[in-house]
Amino acid sequence: MTAFASEASELLLLLVVLTDFAVLGMSRLSACIRAIALQGLLLALLPLVLVPLSVHAVVLAVGVFLVKAIGLPWFLRWAIREAAIRREVEPLVGYMPSMAIGAAALGVAFAVAAQLPAGPQGGLLIPAALFTLILGLVVLITRTKAVTQVVGYLMLENGVYLFGLTQASRVPFLVEIGVLLDVFVGVFIMGIVVFHINREFDSMSSDNLAELRES
Amino acid sequence: MDGLLIPLIIGAPALGAAVAWALRTPRARGALLLALAGVHAVAVGALWTRPGAEAFGGWLAPDALGLIVLGLVSVLFAVVAQYAVSSWRDEAPRGGRAFVSCLLAFLAAASVVALSQHLALLWVGMESTTLAIAPLIYHRHDRRSLEAVWKYLVLSSVGIAFALLSIFLLATAQPSDVGVRPLMLADLVAAGTRLDPAWLRIAVVFALVGFGTKMGLAPLHAWKPDTYGEAPSLVAGLMSGVMTSCAFVGVARFTQIAVAAGLEGFIRPLLIAFGLISLVVAAAFILGQADVKRLLAYSSVEQMGLLALGLGVGGVGTYGSVLHLVNNALAKVLLFLVVGNLVLAAGSSVAADMRGMLRVRPASAVLLLAGLFAVTGAPPFGLFISEFAIISGALHEHHPWVAAATVGLLAIIFVGIAAMIVNIAYGEPAPSGEQVPRLSRERAALVVGPALLAGIVLLLGLHIPAALRDAVATAARSLGGGTP
Numbered sequence: 001m002t003a004f005a006s007e008a009s010e011l012l013l014l015l016v017v018l019t020d021f022a023v024l025g026m027s028r029l030s031a032c033i034r035a036i037a038l039q040g041l042l043l044a045l046l047p048l049v050l051v052p053l054s055v056h057a058v059v060l061a062v063g064v065f066l067v068k069a070i071g072l073p074w075f076l077r078w079a080i081r082e083a084a085i086r087r088e089v090e091p092l093v094g095y096m097p098s099m100a101i102g103a104a105a106l107g108v109a110f111a112v113a114a115q116l117p118a119g120p121q122g123g124l125l126i127p128a129a130l131f132t133l134i135l136g137l138v139v140l141i142t143r144t145k146a147v148t149q150v151v152g153y154l155m156l157e158n159g160v161y162l163f164g165l166t167q168a169s170r171v172p173f174l175v176e177i178g179v180l181l182d183v184f185v186g187v188f189i190m191g192i193v194v195f196h197i198n199r200e201f202d203s204m205s206s207d208n209l210a211e212l213r214e215s
Numbered sequence: 216m217d218g219l220l221i222p223l224i225i226g227a228p229a230l231g232a233a234v235a236w237a238l239r240t241p242r243a244r245g246a247l248l249l250a251l252a253g254v255h256a257v258a259v260g261a262l263w264t265r266p267g268a269e270a271f272g273g274w275l276a277p278d279a280l281g282l283i284v285l286g287l288v289s290v291l292f293a294v295v296a297q298y299a300v301s302s303w304r305d306e307a308p309r310g311g312r313a314f315v316s317c318l319l320a321f322l323a324a325a326s327v328v329a330l331s332q333h334l335a336l337l338w339v340g341m342e343s344t345t346l347a348i349a350p351l352i353y354h355r356h357d358r359r360s361l362e363a364v365w366k367y368l369v370l371s372s373v374g375i376a377f378a379l380l381s382i383f384l385l386a387t388a389q390p391s392d393v394g395v396r397p398l399m400l401a402d403l404v405a406a407g408t409r410l411d412p413a414w415l416r417i418a419v420v421f422a423l424v425g426f427g428t429k430m431g432l433a434p435l436h437a438w439k440p441d442t443y444g445e446a447p448s449l450v451a452g453l454m455s456g457v458m459t460s461c462a463f464v465g466v467a468r469f470t471q472i473a474v475a476a477g478l479e480g481f482i483r484p485l486l487i488a489f490g491l492i493s494l495v496v497a498a499a500f501i502l503g504q505a506d507v508k509r510l511l512a513y514s515s516v517e518q519m520g521l522l523a524l525g526l527g528v529g530g531v532g533t534y535g536s537v538l539h540l541v542n543n544a545l546a547k548v549l550l551f552l553v554v555g556n557l558v559l560a561a562g563s564s565v566a567a568d569m570r571g572m573l574r575v576r577p578a579s580a581v582l583l584l585a586g587l588f589a590v591t592g593a594p595p596f597g598l599f600i601s602e603f604a605i606i607s608g609a610l611h612e613h614h615p616w617v618a619a620a621t622v623g624l625l626a627i628i629f630v631g632i633a634a635m636i637v638n639i640a641y642g643e644p645a646p647s648g649e650q651v652p653r654l655s656r657e658r659a660a661l662v663v664g665p666a667l668l669a670g671i672v673l674l675l676g677l678h679i680p681a682a683l684r685d686a687v688a689t690a691a692r693s694l695g696g697g698t699p
Contacts, residue, residue, distance in 0.1 A: 116417075117413040163380060196353070
């Protein structure tokens with residue numbers, strides 16, 4: 001890897017970490033979705049600098065761009081517009097404590113990455129992947145709006161994708177496209193369900209979904 | 216011709232899913248569903264006799280475990296398809312087009328999982344089964360089914376994301392020699408102890424959590440009772456019979472690799488722990504359960520626990536585990552279809568509303584009783600033999616306490632399931648008079664499929680055909696187990 005590529009990838013990864021914090025700290029849903037779209041764009045640029053330039057890398061970048069930076073954010077924006085919701089009302093954990101959890105998670109991500117056996121890639125890639133993964137889980141668990149939970153799931157998938165980039169040259173191209181397609185369809189189905197939840201309950205809070213439990 | 220079998224097995228239902236979307240009449244879609252289920256079954260039968268076939272440069276090839284699971288997928292799908300088409304005469308499904316398309320897409324995806332020799336391809340298939348079945352769960356579009364599908368989607372998606380992570384971790388553990396094909400099962404097993412043990416350990420943990428969520432092993436089973444409780448019975452049958460078996464393939468592949476890498480001592484205790492926790496959770500929630508479909512969901516948690524336990528103890532236990540995979544899938548689909556008949560008659564899946572079914576629906580009630588004895592591992596049904604093999608495996612491999620705990624928990628579970636099912640069959644019908652059978656009489660078309668499955672499970676208890684016995688033994692050996 002050239003010095004330029006290495007610096008560019010570190011910068012992109014740093015920005016990915018910042019978008020993670022942005023999703024965690026913002027209460028307006030449209031801002032959350034913008035942050036996750038920006039993250040999608042960053043993830044699309046990463047294979048171009050991390051992997052030696054090839055048709056494979058370019059097609060992967062274009063695919064990720066179309067799905068994660070354009071398609072899914074557009075779809076989520078459609079869902080909140082149709083449902084006329086603006087902000088996450090009452091997250092289970094407030095925004096300031098969330099940021100504290102985020103900071104702690106960053107520490108954990110670096111500590112765990114340092115403990116891992118010497119991997120194929122040094123630098124920020126593995127810590128950033130772990131951090132995105134953990135924050136995705138945090139958003140998924142602590143937010144009550146179904147749409148925000150979908151954003152959390154997307155972050156979780158983005159973390160897995162970042163880890164996958166360490167193996168980009170070894171995971172065959174068709175599989176990557178398959179993975180991308182599955183994520184797309186998965187979020188699409190979730191979006192449809194969110195839409196139905198909203199119509200059925202007049203609010204997209206998954207807290208309403210508490211009818212099924214052991215009596 | 217041989218080279219075309221695998222593309223046919225996957226391609227025909229995949230194409231059919233698109234065609235079904237375009238067909239206008241329910242009758243045409245039903246005919247397509249039945250025809251493709253038939254084609255699939257014939258092609259899978261042909262593949263059993265020609266095990267050398269492979270496709271896409273070896274990415275898809277039938278090994279012993281794959282053939283067993285593929286055979287299960289095909290038989291169970293054919294039975295469910297026949298049942299589905301027959302039941303639509305009484306109750307047309309909402310969004311019939313999507314229903315048939317999703318069923319066929321599920322069949323294609325499950326076939327990919329069974330035949331995958333490439334682990335990332337296996338993941339793509341697994342995720343596709345998850346997504347294809349989701350719209351089927353909430354086809355009633357009411358609050359309860361929405362809640363069920365949301366829980367299912369969120370929990371399964373997180374699980375499947377962990378499974379993907381485990382596959383990337385596995386790629387990291389694989390040595391990058393020239394000529395080694397990344398993530399191909401055969402190459403991973405051949406590399407054996409040259410796999411990086413540190414990365415492999417992390418991969419195994421994430422794989423067990425990821426595929427374990429899909430199997431519904433406790434404590435990762437939270438989606439299961441809600442989903443099975445709310446989904447249409449035939450969909451719950453497909454999930455508990457076919458989808459969990461596919462997820463087991465994922466766990467088995469990682470077990471195979473870990474055993475080849477000499478990490479038996481690492482993965483076996485984890486599998487045993489998952490197994491025992493599943494049995495305990497199932498026993499706790501089966502006792503006093505009020506809803507028969509939720510009861511079956513916990514019974515599925517129990518059976519998945521037994522599968523993990525059998526893999527974990529090794530030896531004959533592994534043989535028992537693979538055999539149990541077959542028996543459990545057959546028995547679960549049998550039970551869900553029969554319960555579907557009874558729920559239709561009683562208008563509720565709460566056991567208290569379903570009493571006295573032996574009078575209202577005699578054939579279904581008799582099959583329900585047969586299913587009760589089958590699923591609880593009573594002789595002479597097939598599950599008795601496979602559960603016996605798992606327990607004797609635990610004894611032979613020096614886990615006497617595991618064996619004792621398993622026997623005790625199975626006894627509790629038997630009491631719990633029997634109490635409810637005997638009441639459904641024999642109890643006095645509810646006096647309130649609310650029990651108005653929606654159909655005047657039992658229809659043979661809705662009984663023949665479950666009866667066939669009951670027959671197979673009974674047959675497997677009396678005599679295991681040589682071809683199946685050999686396949687189970689080969690699969691068990693590849694997973695580091697022995698044969699009786």
